[in-house]
Amino acid sequence: KNEVEQSPQNLTAQEGEFITINCSYSVGISALHWLQQHPGGGIVSLFMLSSGKKKHGRLIATINIQEKHSSLHITASHPRDSAVYICAVRYNFNKFYFGSGTKLNVKP
């Protein structure tokens, strides 16, 4: 049983396209995180949110607590956005469940 489901698993886009990655979860959470894993393996945190919407540059993250769903949008995608995007939910304050990731490839 996966507490966090992401879709799609793989995504190929042309440079400039608008991209959406979805995350659904089944547990009560205190916060949801979006992470980016670079091709070299390093992981960085993009967003933390528990309600509404956050924007950072070309990235936008939204969450609907009632529907237990979050989306990550990338506007005007660029080849440097190619990475694995991971959704993680924090529950019981100290524990995390992670989705299996969405592998994004943006072609020039």
Added chain:
Amino acid sequence: NAGVTQTPKFQVLKTGQSMTLQCAQDMNHEYMSWYRQDPGMGLRLIHYSVGAGITDQGEVPNGYNVSRSTTEDFPLRLLSAAPSQTSVYFCASSYDRVSAYNEQFFGPGTRLTVL
């Protein structure tokens, strides 16, 4: 600041051998954790610590031990390695054990192969 550091970057073990994966952070973070990442699966929490002297189990703790004697260090011990422990291991830390909104900082990972 070096952030979160992990050593070694790569390791090959034989079944039954023991080893310790090292993790250190220089940000005075309370919360530290260990994850394993396997192909096709999300990161899974092995053990975590909310401060020096305090550790607890995560989702997949069997076969692993941890201790936290200082704020900075959180080593992960494999007492008797098994092929099922072949994985990439990540250590992470965040500032506050209470707030849900703390960014997690990840180490570069250790790729472990058990033959």
